[in-house]
Amino acid sequence: MQNILVIKHGALGDVILAQSPFQAIRQQHPDAKITLLTTKPFAGFLEKSGLFDDIWIDDKPKLWNFKRLATLRKKLRSGEFDRVYDLQTSQRTNTYFNLFAAGKKPEWCGYAKAGSHPHLSPMRTKIHTIERHVDQLGVIGVTDIPAADFSWxxxxxxxxxxxxxxxxxxxxxxxxxxxxxxxxxxxxxxxxxxxxxxxxxxxxxxxxxxxxxxxxxxxxxxxxxxxxxxxxxxxxxxxxxxxxxxxxxxxxxxxxxxxxxxxxxxxxxxxxxxxxxxxxxxxxxxxxxxxxxxxxxxxxxxxxxxx
CATH class of the missing domain: 3.40.50.2000 (Glycogen Phosphorylase B;)
Structure with a gap:
């Protein structure tokens, strides 16, 4: 069974715009264990979607706080993830790529340039968030993006x-x-x-x-x-x-x-x-x-x- 990590911190508008990508990722990996790394305000809400098998809270430690960063690194490594979808693609989450051990890094769909599937399109900062997500997921072969469903x-x-x-x-x-x-x-x-x-x-x-x-x-x-x-x-x-x-x-x-x-x-x-x-x-x-x-x-x- 594949272990998949999805990263999306917020804010609320960004979380809502990520619903279609969330659905697409689950559709792409119907039998995988999918873990969401998010922030506390959205954990309970997104748990109800049924798209994730586990939800982890990221309290976003300061990058100079080595003790708390080490705790996060240990947790990320414990997941033994085969693939990471970084839908946040922030400077912070780019650094998370480096928290995985050399030689044991998962496939990485995000903006981290050293990742396996970096989204480096020059248009990524010039298009709407939805189109950016669609373009990013296409790099790793996720091309069927359903309409957002909030019936849950x-x-x-x-x-x-x-x-x-x-x-x-x-x-x-x-x-x-x-x-x-x-x-x-x-x-x-x-x-x-x-x-x-x-x-x-x-x-x-x-x-x-x-x-x-x-x-x-x-x-x-x-x-x-x-x-x-x-x-x-x-x-x-x-x-x-x-x-x-x-x-x-x-x-x-x-x-x-x-x-x-x-x-x-x-x-x-x-x-x-x-x-x-x-x-x-x-x-x-x-x-x-x-x-x-x-x-x-x-x-x-x-x-x-x-x-």
Missing amino acids: AMTDISKFSLPSEIALLVPGGSAHRPEKRWPASRFGELACHLQNNGLTAVLLGGPAEADAIAEIRQLCPDAMDLSSQTSFGDIASLGAKAKLAIGNDTGPLHLISAVGCPTIVLFSKASNPDMSRPRGADVRVLREDNLADLPLQAVIDQLEITS
Whole structure:
């Protein structure tokens, strides 16, 4: 039996975009033992996919912390892996190639130049993450990449007592990247517009979005606040139910769009939709260098509201 290691740390959007490659790898190795090396926030979620026989947590030790790095090296070597799919392809995970003993290195599909199947295409930093994964896997002969399936992620969302017609608003984004956020006041005005057209705005986020969500609900008290109440599975299920979703370039929107929800994503100059936009059946992008300059009407013009 083959032992396979797949490496994917995160963040959430990247994990969602890796679902098709995860499925392709399992399809390529139906009888193998496949271990996923990931970070703690995604372990429980990805375990439910059924694609992995084991999940290891990488706490990403500092590369100068030789004691913890030695522990990781011992663990990696203990897996006796025949092949590694490095879907993270970061500077960190490139160094993991060197943690395997000389003469006992597994086949390596990643960016490590000394690996057996390096992905060295000059286009790898110029194309969308999905196409990069497809191109990378093709180097090692994995060419059948199925559509992403998140049916396994669905949860029972009856606990939220949702109205029948909802739209998801995702006003958050990286806490250290405020330039990636459309102003909360605009989301509040949008929530009112949705309410006037028969859709209840459901607000998603975490503690970092508390102030923005409070401002939105001041403007639209009928909006439902589900911040800090939803698991990844709940977000997928909400996406499957919602009529549409609007939000910033942030992880949850990747999951929402991936389950088929019509999605409008707001990009600033801080990120490039050609490289990292969410994928799904109906994903539209609005981009403004400074999102504060993106008018409400531009978003309203994109809406297809079903009353």
